[in-house]
Each structure stands twice: as structure tokens, then as C-alpha cells.
Amino acid sequence: MSVYVLPALVIILLVVCIIKRVKVYDCFLEGTKDSLSLIKSIFPYIASIFVCIELFKASGLSATVSGWLSKPLSYIGIPSEITELILLVPLSGNGTIALLESIIGECGVDSYPARCAAVISGATETIFYIAAVYFSACKVRKLRYAIPVALFCTLLGTVVACALCRIM
Amino acid sequence: MNIVFTALTLISIVMLTIASPATAFPTMLQGVMNAITLIFKLAAIYAVWLSVLKMMQATALDKKLSKLLRPLIKRLFKKESEETYGWISINLAANMLGMGGVATPAGIKAMQSMSFEGQTVASPNMILLLIINATSIQLIPATVIAIRATAGSADASSIFLPTLISTAISTISGVILCKVFSLTDSKKDKDYYINGGLSSKNNMLNRLSFKVRPSTHKGAK
Numbered sequence: 001m002s003v004y005v006l007p008a009l010v011i012i013l014l015v016v017c018i019i020k021r022v023k024v025y026d027c028f029l030e031g032t033k034d035s036l037s038l039i040k041s042i043f044p045y046i047a048s049i050f051v052c053i054e055l056f057k058a059s060g061l062s063a064t065v066s067g068w069l070s071k072p073l074s075y076i077g078i079p080s081e082i083t084e085l086i087l088l089v090p091l092s093g094n095g096t097i098a099l100l101e102s103i104i105g106e107c108g109v110d111s112y113p114a115r116c117a118a119v120i121s122g123a124t125e126t127i128f129y130i131a132a133v134y135f136s137a138c139k140v141r142k143l144r145y146a147i148p149v150a151l152f153c154t155l156l157g158t159v160v161a162c163a164l165c166r167i168m
Numbered sequence: 169m170n171i172v173f174t175a176l177t178l179i180s181i182v183m184l185t186i187a188s189p190a191t192a193f194p195t196m197l198q199g200v201m202n203a204i205t206l207i208f209k210l211a212a213i214y215a216v217w218l219s220v221l222k223m224m225q226a227t228a229l230d231k232k233l234s235k236l237l238r239p240l241i242k243r244l245f246k247k248e249s250e251e252t253y254g255w256i257s258i259n260l261a262a263n264m265l266g267m268g269g270v271a272t273p274a275g276i277k278a279m280q281s282m283s284f285e286g287q288t289v290a291s292p293n294m295i296l297l298l299i300i301n302a303t304s305i306q307l308i309p310a311t312v313i314a315i316r317a318t319a320g321s322a323d324a325s326s327i328f329l330p331t332l333i334s335t336a337i338s339t340i341s342g343v344i345l346c347k348v349f350s351l352t353d354s355k356k357d358k359d360y361y362i363n364g365g366l367s368s369k370n371n372m373l374n375r376l377s378f379k380v381r382p383s384t385h386k387g388a389k
Contacts (some may be wrong), residue, residue, distance in 0.1 A: 013223055022226040029217025038218070038273060047203040052173055054181035054199030060189065061240075064183075067236075083172065093300045101315060109319040115327060118316055122309025122331040123338070127302045130275075135300055137276045137288070138283035145349045146295040150302040151343060157338030164330035 024119035038137070045132035053092045062087055077162045081106070085120060086158060088126040089153060097141050098122065112165060119161040180188050213269040221258065221274065230254045233261060244300075244343065245293045252281045256297060263304045275301055292350035303338040306331055 017024050056062050066087050078086065081103060085164035086093045103117045127150045131143060184192045226232045234241070234250075234257035241256055248256075255278035262270035275297065282294050290298075308329045317324035 010220060013220060013227070013229070016227045017223050017227060020227045022223060025225060026218040027222040027226055028348060031217075031222045033213035034216040034218045034222075035211055035273075038214055038276065039207055040241060042210075042276075043203070043207050047200050048173060051196050051199035052180075052201040054177050054195050055184065056176055058195040059180040059183040060187065061176075061183055067248070069180050097311065097315070104315070104319045107260040109316055110323075118312050118327045119330045119334060122307055122312035122327060125302050125304055127299045130302050131298060133272060134275050134279050134301065135294075136218075137280045138287065140279075140283055140290045140294065141287040142289055143298070144290055144295060145346075146290060146298050149295075149317070149345045150299050151348065152336040153299070153303045153342040153345065155367065156341055157334040160337050161330055161334035165327075168326070168332055 011079075042133045042136045045110055045136050046129070049091065049129055053088075053095060056091070057088075057095065075090060076159050078158065079113040079116060079162065080115045082120065085117050086155075089120060089124045090154065093126050093129070093131070096124075096126075115165045116162045119165060120158055121158055123161055127154065210272075214273050217270045218273055221270065224258070225254075230258055233257050237261065244296060248282060248293060252278055255281060259297070260300065263301060266308055271301070271304075292346070292353065295350075296343065296346045299342040300339060303342045304335065305339050306335045 014024065016022075017027075062084055066083040066166055069087070070083040073083055073086070084123065085099050085103065088099055100117050102120045105116045107114045127147065129146060131150075135141075135143070181192060221230070224233075229315055231254060234254045237257040237260065238253065241253055241260070245253070245256060255274050256338040259271050262274060267273065278297060279294055282291065282297075309327065312327065312331075313325050316327065
């Protein structure tokens with residue numbers, strides 16, 4: 001069913017375009033042109049974040065830090081198997097999915113840690129990536145309380161998710 | 169951002185150089201390589217979606233959508249232009265439906281239209297938009313359900329409700345915290361965001377021009 005949603009939306013839009021006599025071809029040309037300039041402005045941000053993530057994972061730093069954090073996090077109900085996932089979630093979407101698959105492989109898909117990991121991967125966004133990309137087109141550099149608030153709320157959501165997985 | 173980046177990179181490189189010096193440089197290259205792969209994928213996604221957005225603007229459908237979400241958005245984001253409201257509504261609608269490809273370009277455009285020339289500090293509305301996106305309400309976690317299904321889960325979509333509740337809680341708490349923090353802005357800060365970052369020099373010029381105007385009116389009479 002959901003397979004039809006996107007194509008259907010585009011078809012409806014095209015029909016509306018025809019009714020309103022909008023130049024569809026010109027719109028497409030302009031959109032594509034915009035896409036390249038957008039890509040050009042966000043590339044440096046994506047590249048720097050990806051270098052950072054790659055080093056973070058390859059150096060074993062993420063494993064070390066998650067080792068330190070697993071004890072305090074277990075007090076607020078987060079199983080120790082998924083601490084590394086929580087560290088990676090604000091940085092990298094692909095990294096999260098890869099880690100989720102390895103957690104599922106280790107603990108079994110319907111085990112408690114694997115279900116927590118699944119909910120967290122579905123519920124969280126890559127905060128640092130979004131912050132970098134969204135502000136890439138304007139010159140704003142000081143984000144003030146934005147990142148701490150986003151991280152705190154994500155952590156809150158994570159604690160709730162783990163609690164919900166226990167009872168549901 | 170600079171501090172986080174430098175610290176993470178430095179510590180990682182030091183650890184990597186101690187553990188296996190040969191892999192340090194290839195790892196960095198691998199990072200950029202991943203970024204290039206992603207950027208090409210994004211270029212394709214944005215090309216299609218930005219064209220669709222252009223059509224939506226040309227047919228004024230974006231205005232209809234923003235009218236639909238207007239009551240909510242106007243309450244959350246005060247004192248922004250019509251164009252900004254349009255982009256924000258596209259961004260939020262796309263986000264809830266899980267269409268990241270549309271949400272990101274619309275979000276970038278919204279940020280751009282909220283900023284003014286030479287702005288360096290994010291305004292409360294920009295931070296709010298960022299936080300709503302960073303904690304976004306997820307109606308259908310499609311990718312994760314698919315992964316669980318392929319791994320042979322007994323009930324792959326059982327995570328749907330916990331996901332919805334936890335994202336709702338993180339978004340609501342984010343909006344509340346954001347509003348609480350924006351209360352701490354001084355009056356000077358508010359002037360800065362609303363009047364487009366007029367420096368004190370410009371402010372003086374402004375006052376001067378206010379004084380000049382009445383006299384010119386008199387002259388015209």
C-alpha cells in the first residue's frame with residue numbers, strides 16, 4: 001500500500017500542474033540546478049563529519065567510551081549491549097543501521113536489547129549531521145543551546161523507549 | 169562544533185596511531201569516500217524532490233499545505249515571513265511522513281529564509297526548527313521494521329508503538345525546553361533577531377533617519 005503513496009503524490013501534482021498550466025519541464029530544470037548548488041554547500045559539512053565518524057569507530061574510541069558509559073547508563077534502564085549504539089546515533093545513520101544489525105545478530109531479533117536497539121534506531125535522528133547540514137546555506141555558526149537540548153531530549157526518548165520495550 | 173570536531177578527531181588519531189599507524193590515513197580517506205558516495209546519492213534525491221517542490225510552489229500547493237498547518241506553525245514560530253512558514257510546513261509534513269529527501273532541502277531553505285545577511289548566532293526560531301527535526305516524530309519506522317522482518321522476527325512491527333511514543337516524548341520535551349531557553353534571551357537579543365541584526369551603528373543611523381523623516385514631511389507640505 002505504502003508503495004503507491006509517493007508515485008501517487010507525484011502523479012496528482014503533475015495533474016494539478018497541467019490544470020494550472022505550470023511549465024513542468026522548466027520546474028525540473030530549476031530543481032536540478034538547485035540540487036547541485038545545495039550539494040556544493042553541504043559537501044564540506046558531510047565530509048568533515050564522516051571523517052570524524054570513521055576515525056571515531058576505527059580507533060576503538062567509540063568502544064572505549066561506551067565501556068565507560070555502560071555502567072551509569074544501566075542505572076537509567078539502558079541495557080549495556082546498546083551503549084555503543086547510543087553513542088553513534090547522533091553521528092551517523094548508516095553506522096546506526098550497521099550496528100543494529102550486529103546487535104540483532106548477537107542477541108537474537110526478539111530479545112530485549114535488540115528490540116530496544118530497533119526502537120532507538122527508528123526513533124532517533126543524526127543530530128550533528130542535521131545541525132551541520134541545515135545551517136550550511138546560511139552563515140550561522142553559534143547554535144547556542146540547540147545541540148545540548150537535542151541530545152538531552154534524545155536521551156530522554158531513549159530511556160522511555162527502553163522502559164516501553166520492557167512492558168510492551 | 170569546532171571543539172567537538174577537533175577533540176574527537178585528535179583523540180581518535182592519537183589512539184589509532186598507537187594501535188595501528190598504517191590505517192590512520194586510509195581511515196580518513198575512507199571517511200571522505202563515504203561522504204562522496206552519500207553526496208552523489210543526495211544529489212539525485214534532491215534533484216527529484218527540489219523539482220517536485222518547485223512544481224508545488226508554481227501551483228501554489230505549498231501555500232495550501234502551509235494554510236493547513238498554519239495554526240500550529242504560527243503558534244510555534246512567531247514573527248516569520250510567509251515564505252518561511254511555507255518551507256517550515258513542507259519540512260514538518262515531510263518529516264512526519266518519513267520523507268527525508270524532501271524534509272532536508274525544505275529545512276535548509278527555511279533556515280536560509282529565517283536568517284539575515286551577516287547573522288552568526290542562531291535565533292530561537294532556528295533552534296526550534298532544528299530541535300523539532302533532530303527529535304522528529306516518526307510515524308512509520310519503515311527501515312527498522314524491514315530489518316527486523318528480514319532477521320526473522322516473530323512480530324517485526326511490534327516496535328511501532330514504542331517508537332511513536334518515545335519520539336513524541338522527545339519532540340514535546342524539546343519544544344518545551346526550547347521555549348524555556350528562549351525566555352532567557354535579553355531584550356537586546358530579541359531586537360537582534362527581529363530587526364535583522366542591526367549593529368549599534370546602524371541603530372543610530374536608524375534613529376537619525378527617524379528624526380529626519382518628520383522634517384522632510386514638513387518640507388513637502
